[in-house]
Amino acid sequence: MLQVNYIRENREKVLERLAVRNFKQPELVDELLQVDEKRRQVQTKLDAISAEANATAKQIGELMRKGEKQQAEQLKANSGAYKEQTKTLADELQQLEQQLQQIIVLLPNLPHSSVPKGISADDNEVALEHGDKPNLPENALPHWELAAKYDIIDFELGNKITGAGFPVYKGKGARLQRALINFFLDNAGKQGYREIQPPVVVNEDSGFGTGQLPDKEGQMYHIGVDNLYLIPTAEVPITNLYRDVIVKEEELPIRNCGYTPCFRREAGSYGAHVRGLNRLHQFDKVEIVQIAHPDSSYQVLEEMSSYVQSLLQALKLPYRVLSLCGGDMGFTSAKTYDMEVWCAAQKRWLEVSSVSNFETYQANRLKLRFKGKEGKPQLAHTLNGSALALPRIVASLLENNQTDQGIKIPAALVPYTGFEYID
Structure with a gap:
């Protein structure tokens, strides 16, 4: 705010x-x-x-x-x-x-001076591109067909149990999910992030604090009887740990991370661009959150961006980084980088992470302040990033690594999966 x-x-x-x-x-x-x-x-x-x-x-x-x-x-x-x-x-x-x-509350955050002017995703700037796109044979399959071939993800069964956008992961598909979660959490811990296991439902005050309410009610699942919301991201409960809190200046930056399932009602359009894992109502994600000093928050943003890129590099996924234009940024963000991976069978880029600096926008709603040894409390800066969202990571791993032997698992993941191929 x-x-x-x-x-x-x-x-x-x-x-x-x-x-x-x-x-x-x-x-x-x-x-x-x-x-x-x-x-x-x-x-x-x-x-x-x-x-x-x-x-x-x-x-x-x-x-x-x-x-x-x-x-x-x-x-x-x-x-x-x-x-x-x-x-x-x-x-x-x-x-x-x-x-x-x-x-x-109807006024969005002010974009940082470095944010390019623009109306939509077409106006975003490509900051960098990394890695070589794999050359697949003409008969290469998209991930939803690979999932059926190897019986690792069942979209129809999820539709039967709940509805569209709620897949069921089976066998090596489920183990791949768990491996990625642990891989992301372990790497976050090595970077100094404290692991948090937060609730996956929040109250209105929490939704307001991070800016989901009153802006995104239609995108969140609402539990009417208790007036609670299923979280769209772990950013909401983890950032709200510091609502109405004054932290010490010497504690900054504060680094937290957490794995949660995430729930979003925004899915629902049709076509190949939302097939399979491309867009879901429920998905798993590891989130990193920082509380930073205003003087260093943009350095922190760059560090968070570099860290997310290091995960993609470890997984050997071709990716690019976008600097979002003003018209494509989230309501609460002052500056956002999106990371997109290349899905070789679909021949398209898929967003797997957003890393954002909210400056004081969330902190003002949260009444999140810091205080030095002298002087009165002042608003901190909040930042968060996906590190990483699993569905499109899985989609790109399946598509990019398909071989005659099966789906080859990146070497960095093998200690977590316990297998080298999905076959």
């Missing part, structure tokens, strides 16, 4: 950065500032009347001590108007603060 003081003092810059996002409601900025001006005027009046009421109360006390009871009673009778005025102004102030909150 943006800070009202910053918007008030930097109106033109705010509008300029929102334009980079191709934000469709810039008028909300001036609407917010008008409400804020009214709120400040009412606050000033309320403060003045409260001060006057306090001064009168003090005067009444002095008169009573002097024995001038008649004058004191007269002042007391006249001071009744203060209570009525104070209540009226307090009610008006509360309404304006609610109105202010309703507007400010």
Whole structure:
């Protein structure tokens, strides 16, 4: 969530950065500032009347001590108007603060100055490309056919049990899933990330804290009876560990990671681009989350990007890194890198990770602050990244590594799978 003081003092810059996002409601900025001006005027009046009421109360006390009871009673009778005025102004102030909150949550984060302007994914910039794309024979199979051939993933059975987008992993397919989770967690631990096993359901406060609410209600599974939400990513519960917390400056950066299943309702379109593992309602992911000092958060972002790339390199997957344009970034992000792997049989790039710096946007919602030995608390920066999301990693491993002997497992994974081929 943006800070009202910053918007008030930097109106033109705010509008300029929102334009980079191709934000469709810039008028909300001036609407917010008008409400804020009214709120400040009412606050000033309320403060003045409260001060006057306090001064009168003090005067009444002095008169009573002097024995001038008649004058004191007269002042007391006249001071009744203060209570009525104070209540009226307090009610008006509360309404304006609610109105202010309703507007400010509609404003997305401001893109960093390095974020390219653009409208859609077509405007994203390719920052780098790594690895050679495998040359497969003409009869190479897409991963959903390979999954059926080797009986490792059953999409129809998942559809029977739950519905489309909930696959069943079997045999070596299930073991590959578990191997990837452990591989990602072990590598995160070596990089100094503390492993967390968080709940996979969260309350409204948690959803608001990281920006899923009120922006993404339609993409989240809602448990109506208990008013809880299935998490779309481990970012939500892990970041919310620090809601309403003041950390020590010397503790920064704080590194946490966690594996969770993730649930998203966004799937549902049709066509080859969403077949098989390309888009699911439920999937597994290892997430890395950092709480960083504002002065170093962009260095942290680059380090997180490099770390995710190291995982793809270890798995021998061709990948590219995209710097997302303003129009394609998430609502809460200030800067995002997407990592995409090449799926050789489909002959297309598939996103497997997003690494983002949210600057103070989430921290302001969370009231997540840090404090040095001197000085007052200030908002921290939050960052997170997929390290990694499994479905498309599995899709690319199956497609890129298909051979006459079966699916060859990357050497780095063999200690985790216990087998070299899926056959």
